[in-house]
Every structure is written in C-alpha cells, then in structure tokens.
Amino acid sequence: MRRVVRQSKFRHVFGQAVKNDQCYDDIRVSRVTWDSSFCAVNPRFVAIIVDASGGGAFLVLFFFFFFGRIDKSYPTVCGHTGPVLDIDWCPHNDQVIASGSEDCTVMVWQIPENGLTLSLTEPVVVLEGHSKRVGIVAWHPTARNVLLSAGCDNAIIIWNVGTGEALINLDDMHVDMIYNVSWNRNGSLICTSSKDKKVRVIDPRKQEIVAVSLCDN
Known part of the structure; x- marks a missing residue:
C-alpha cells in the first residue's frame, strides 16, 4: 500500500530580507548568557534587551517612527538593578x-502611546517573590492582568498584576532549572521544560502535574 504524505502549503514560500533603509542598526544587544530571544514584538513596538551599565535596560522602538542607526543616547526602559533576562508584551x-x-524582580511598564522620548525608570508595578533571578515572563493569553514568571529558584509564580499579589506559587513542581514555560491557547494549562530532561504539563488551578514526558537528549 502506497503511503500518501500531505505536502506543506508553505513549500513554495520563501523569506526575503528587507532593505537596509528598513532596518535598525548599531543596537548593543545584551550579552548576558541566558536562553532568551532578547526581543519581543507587537503590532506597534519592538523591544530589545541591551547592555547597560549599573543595571538592566531594554529599548522600545516605535515601528512607524524611523529606521536606521540607533544612537547610544536613545532612551531606554531602565528600572532594574540587574541585567534584564526576558521581556513580553x-x-x-x-x-x-x-x-x-x-535582580529577582518582575516589573510591568506602561509605554507612552508614541514611544519613548525620555528614559523610563518607574514601573507601573514591581512583583517580588522570587529568591533568585527571573529568566521567564509570559502573559496569560486570555485573562487580563495575569502574568507568569519563572526563575532560577525552580519556582513558577502566577501574578495578579492589578494588585501586585501572587495568585499561585508553584514551587514544588521542579527539582532543577526551568528552561521554558508556555501557556496553552486558553490559558488552562502550562507546559514547562527543565534541566532534568523532563517536559511537564501543569494545571495551575489544581496545582498538579497532569503529564510528564522524558526528553531523548
């Protein structure tokens, strides 16, 4: 019996690099050794974690303002006392x-409607609860003011950003460093990968592990 394999509808789609006049240049991307993309994008802004002396910072560039070389004096979001490891719109x-x-904190920022004209140092709220550096932040996909954070303390905290309080603290689900966390589409479950080579599916409301699988490598 002949096996039929469905071909991808993207097989004839190819990416094309934009022209230089539509690029940002001379951005000092952070050199902190953390497994992060160092950038985040939404329909209006692109944010990029950059090197900063005396703390952590990231750029917020307005899509429809300009392209080209980014001057070293360009305003940044710079309220952290340690390097920024992750950002999420x-x-x-x-x-x-x-x-x-x-610096073991999570900060939430309100960006001006037309982008930054001055450096932003005052966050809307500071979330404190991790005992070690925070390497992952992820907003809930459907619920407003709900934010997840994960750190090197092997804990996952789900916050109510409106009140600044922790809703759920999952501090006994992982025995080793958490590499990545992702919500499912409706935000009822989270999936994590860890240094112990296990992938876990967790129900945060019941605070229990639904499934665990072993990675091959």
Whole structure:
C-alpha cells in the first residue's frame, strides 16, 4: 500500500530580507548568557534587551517612527538593578510590557502611546517573590492582568498584576532549572521544560502535574 504524505502549503514560500533603509542598526544587544530571544514584538513596538551599565535596560522602538542607526543616547526602559533576562508584551494592551531580571524582580511598564522620548525608570508595578533571578515572563493569553514568571529558584509564580499579589506559587513542581514555560491557547494549562530532561504539563488551578514526558537528549 502506497503511503500518501500531505505536502506543506508553505513549500513554495520563501523569506526575503528587507532593505537596509528598513532596518535598525548599531543596537548593543545584551550579552548576558541566558536562553532568551532578547526581543519581543507587537503590532506597534519592538523591544530589545541591551547592555547597560549599573543595571538592566531594554529599548522600545516605535515601528512607524524611523529606521536606521540607533544612537547610544536613545532612551531606554531602565528600572532594574540587574541585567534584564526576558521581556513580553501584554496581549491585551500594546503599551504594556513585562520584564524579568537578575535582580529577582518582575516589573510591568506602561509605554507612552508614541514611544519613548525620555528614559523610563518607574514601573507601573514591581512583583517580588522570587529568591533568585527571573529568566521567564509570559502573559496569560486570555485573562487580563495575569502574568507568569519563572526563575532560577525552580519556582513558577502566577501574578495578579492589578494588585501586585501572587495568585499561585508553584514551587514544588521542579527539582532543577526551568528552561521554558508556555501557556496553552486558553490559558488552562502550562507546559514547562527543565534541566532534568523532563517536559511537564501543569494545571495551575489544581496545582498538579497532569503529564510528564522524558526528553531523548
């Protein structure tokens, strides 16, 4: 019996690099050794974690303002006292972004409607609860003001950003460093990968592990 394999509808789709006049140049991307993309994007802004002296910072560039070389004096979001490790735009508000840092805090920022003209140092809220650096932040896909953070303390905290309080603290689900965390589409489950080579599916409301699988490598 002949096996039929469905061909991808993207087999004839190819990417094309934009022209230089539509690129950003001379951005000092962070050199902190953390497994992060160092950038986040939404329909209006692109944010990029950059090197900063005396703390952590990231750029927020307005898509429709300009392209080209980014001057070293360009304003940044710079309220953390340690390097910024991860950033994530809120899916419900294009002007709200969260950041996690080596200073063990999570900060939520309100970006001006037309982008930054001055450096932003005062966050809307500071979330404190991790005992070690925070390397992952992820907004809930459907619920407003709900943010997840994960750190090197092997804990996952789900926050109510509106009140600044922790809703759920999953501090006994992992015995080793958490590499990545992702919500499912409706936000009822989270999936994590860890240094112990296990992938876990967790029900945060019941605070229990639904499934565990072993990675091959």
